[in-house]
Amino acid sequence: MRFLLISPPVSNIGQAAPSISVLTSWLRGRGHECVQWELGLEIFHFFHSREYMLLLSEMMRQNAGNPETGETETVALARRLADEIEIAKHALRRSGIESELEDMSETLDAIRDCGLLISAAHGLGRLTYSRYDINGAWASWESLAESLRDPRRNILLDIMDSHVVPVIEDHMPDIVGISISYHSQLLPGFTLAILVKRALPNVKVLLGGSYLKAVQDDLKAMPTGVVPADGICIGDGETALDAYIGFLDRNGSRSDVPDMLFPEGDGFIFGAESPQFDLDAAPVPMMTADGLNLESYLVPKYAVPLPIARGCHWRRCVFCNISNQAREHYRVRSAELAVRDARECVRQFGTNWFDFPTDSWLPRDMESFARGILESGMEIEWAAEVLLRPELDAGLLRLLAESGCRCLRFGLESACTETLAAMNKQVDVELSARILAQCHEFGIKTGVMVIIGFPTETQRHLWQTVNFLEARAGDIDFLSLHQFTLAPGSRLAAEPSAAGIHLLPRRAVLTPSLPYAHSNPVATRPDDLPKIIEDITVALAEAHPQLGRLWASGVGGWMTFAAGCSNPPEFFKRRLTK
Ligand code: SF4
Numbered sequence: 203m204r205f206l207l208i209s210p211p212v213s214n215i216g217q218a219a220p221s222i223s224v225l226t227s228w229l230r231g232r233g234h235e236c237v238q239w240e241l242g243l244e245i246f247h248f249f250h251s252r253e254y255m256l257l258l259s260e261m262m263r264q265n266a267g268n269p270e271t272g273e274t275e276t277v278a279l280a281r282r283l284a285d286e287i288e289i290a291k292h293a294l295r296r297s298g299i300e301s302e303l304e305d306m307s308e309t310l311d312a313i314r315d316c317g318l319l320i321s322a323a324h325g326l327g328r329l330t331y332s333r334y335d336i337n338g339a340w341a342s343w344e345s346l347a348e349s350l351r352d353p354r355r356n357i358l359l360d361i362m363d364s365h366v367v368p369v370i371e372d373h374m375p376d377i378v379g380i381s382i383s384y385h386s387q388l389l390p391g392f393t394l395a396i397l398v399k400r401a402l403p404n405v406k407v408l409l410g411g412s413y414l415k416a417v418q419d420d421l422k423a424m425p426t427g428v429v430p431a432d433g434i435c436i437g438d439g440e441t442a443l444d445a446y447i448g449f450l451d452r453n454g455s456r457s458d459v460p461d462m463l464f465p466e467g468d469g470f471i472f473g474a475e476s477p478q479f480d481l482d483a484a485p486v487p488m489m490t491a492d493g494l495n496l497e498s499y500l501v502p503k504y505a506v507p508l509p510i511a512r513g514c515h516w517r518r519c520v521f522c523n524i525s526n527q528a529r530e531h532y533r534v535r536s537a538e539l540a541v542r543d544a545r546e547c548v549r550q551f552g553t554n555w556f557d558f559p560t561d562s563w564l565p566r567d568m569e570s571f572a573r574g575i576l577e578s579g580m581e582i583e584w585a586a587e588v589l590l591r592p593e594l595d596a597g598l599l600r601l602l603a604e605s606g607c608r609c610l611r612f613g614l615e616s617a618c619t620e621t622l623a624a625m626n627k628q629v630d631v632e633l634s635a636r637i638l639a640q641c642h643e644f645g646i647k648t649g650v651m652v653i654i655g656f657p658t659e660t661q662r663h664l665w666q667t668v669n670f671l672e673a674r675a676g677d678i679d680f681l682s683l684h685q686f687t688l689a690p691g692s693r694l695a696a697e698p699s700a701a702g703i704h705l706l707p708r709r710a711v712l713t714p715s716l717p718y719a720h721s722n723p724v725a726t727r728p729d730d731l732p733k734i735i736e737d738i739t740v741a742l743a744e745a746h747p748q749l750g751r752l753w754a755s756g757v758g759g760w761m762t763f764a765a766g767c768s769n770p771p772e773f774f775k776r777r778l779t780k
Pocket of ligand 1: 514515516517518519522523524561562589613
C-alpha cells in the first residue's frame with residue numbers, strides 16, 4: 203500500500219507533528235510505502251512571506267478605492283511586514299536567539315502582525331501562526347459544511363486546490379492520512395479531505411490525531427456530508443491502520459477495524475475496540491526524519507519530539523479531555539529501546555535535543571531512561587512534561603540532570619488546596635514548592651501551567667495561587683496561565699454539578715469548550731476571565747517578565763526549551779567536555 207501522511211495547517215512552527223513521523227516509521231516497518239508531509243509548515247511559510255505581504259498590500263491598495271493614492275495604514279503595514287518577515291523568520295533560527303529574549307519577542311511580534319493582517323484582509327476568515335477560523339463556521343453542522351466549501355470564506359481552498367492537490371496526485375497514494383493534533387487543524391484538515399476526495403475519489407481518506415480522540419463524542423454526531431472521510435481513527439494509529447489495510451485487502455468487515463469511526467447512513471459509527479498498542483512493538487527508531495525539512499522550523503536548534511510514553515497514569519483530573527478517556531492507559535517504551543531510539547534520532551535528525559511529548563511520565567520510567575542514557579555514554583539534552591510527585595526527590599532530580607534533563611514542565615494548575623481537590627488534581631502545594639526549588643539546584647529549568655477560573659475557585663483561592671507564583675518566582679522559569687474552559691469529553695462535562703455548574707444550550711459544533719454557567723456568588727464568572735488573566739499578568743509582570751510573551755506560549759512553550767538549554771549547569775558542561 204502507498205500512504206501519504208499529512209499534518210495540515212495550523213500546526214507547530216517549531217517542531218514536526220510526531221504522529222506522522224511515528225506512523226511513517228511503523229508503516230515502512232510493515233513493508234508499506236509511506237511519505238510524511240508537514241503541510242502546516244509549508245502553508246505557514248507561504249502566507250508569512252515577503253511575496254504574500256506584497257500581494258496583500260497590492261490587494262488592499264486596490265480595495266482602498268483609488269489605486270494611485272489608495273495608501274492606507276494597513277497597506278503601509280503590509281509593506282513594512284514585507285520588509286521584516288523574512289528577517290524575523292531567519293532571526294528565530296539563529297543560534298543564540300534563545301537567550302536574547304527581547305529580540306525574540308520583537309521578531310515574534312512581526313509574525314503575529316502578519317497573521318492579523320491576513321485575517322483583516324480576508325475579513326471572513328482568520329489565519330495566524332496559531333489559529334485558523336472562518337466566521338460563523340461552527341454555528342451548526344450545516345454552516346460548517348457550507349463554510350468549508352465557500353472559497354470566499356475559506357481562504358485555504360484556493361491554495362490547497364492549486365498547490366496541494368497536484369502534489370498529492372503526483373504521489374498516487376492508496377491512502378491519505380490527515381493528522382489533527384490541535385483544534386486549529388480541524389478546518390484545514392477537513393478542507394483537505396474534501397479536496398482530495400473531489401480530485402481522487404478512489405483514494406481512501408482517513409482522519410486521525412490526538413485532538414480527534416478528545417472530541418470523539420462530537421464526531422459520532424457529525425453528518426457524513428460535512429467531511430467525506432472514509433474513516434476517523436480515535437485510538438492508536440498503528441493498530442487501526444494495520445486492521446484497516448487487512449479490511450481493504452480482504453474486503454473484510456468494518457467490525458474488525460478497531461478504534462475507527464466509519465461513515466454509515468447520515469452519521470459515523472464505531473467499528474470495534476482494541477487492546478492498547480504496546481509501545482515496545484514499534485520499530486527502532488520509533489520515528490523517522492525522512493521527509494521533514496528540519497531547516498525550515500523556526501527554532502535555533504531542532505528538538506526531536508520522541509513520544510516515548512503515551513497516555514497519562516493519573517487520568518482523573520476532572521477538567522481534562524487529553525488523557526482521561528476511559529480506554530487510554532499510560533504506556534511507556536522500555537528504557538533499552540528508548541535509548542536506542544534516541545541514538546538513532548541523533549543520527550537522523552542531526553541534533554542532540556529531545557523534547558519528549560509526554561502527558562505525564564512516571565518518575566520510575568524517567569529514572570530507567572536516565573540510567574540508560576548515562577550507561578550508553580550519550581550526550582543529549584531533554585525536556586518533558588511530568589506530574590509533581592513525591593518520587594521527584596533530590597536523588598532522582600540529580601540523576602535526571604546528569605542524563606541531560608534541562609527543562610521539566612508541570613501542570614500545577616493551582617496553589618490552593620481546595621481548588622486542587624475540586625479539580626481532582628493530585629498535587630500537593632508544599633511538595634510542589636520543594637520540587638521546583640530542587641529542580642533549580644540541579645540546573646533544571648521549570649515550566650509551570652496554571653488554570654485560572656476553575657468553577658469552584660473564589661477570589662481568595664485565586665489570590666492564594668497568585669501569591670504562590672509571586673513568592674516562588676525564583677524557582678519558576680516559564681509560567682503560563684490558561685483560562686478555564688469546560689472541555690467536551692472531560693469528566694466535568696459529563697457531571698458539571700460536581701463543580702456547581704450547569705451546561706447551557708450548545709449553539710455551536712466541535713467547539714473546544716462548552717458553554718456553562720454557575721450560581722456561586724463568590725466564584726469567578728466565565729465572562730470575566732480574560733480580564734482577570736490580563737490583570738494577573740500585569741500584577742506578576744515583575745516576578746514573571748516572560749508571562750504572556752509569544753515565545754513562551756504555545757505547545758510546550760515553543761521556545762522555552764531552547765531558552766532552557768542556553769546555559770547548561772556547570773556539572774553538565776563538564777560531562778559534555780569530558
Ligand atoms: S491534566 Fe495532566 S495529569 Fe491530569 S488527567 Fe490530564 S494529562 Fe493527566
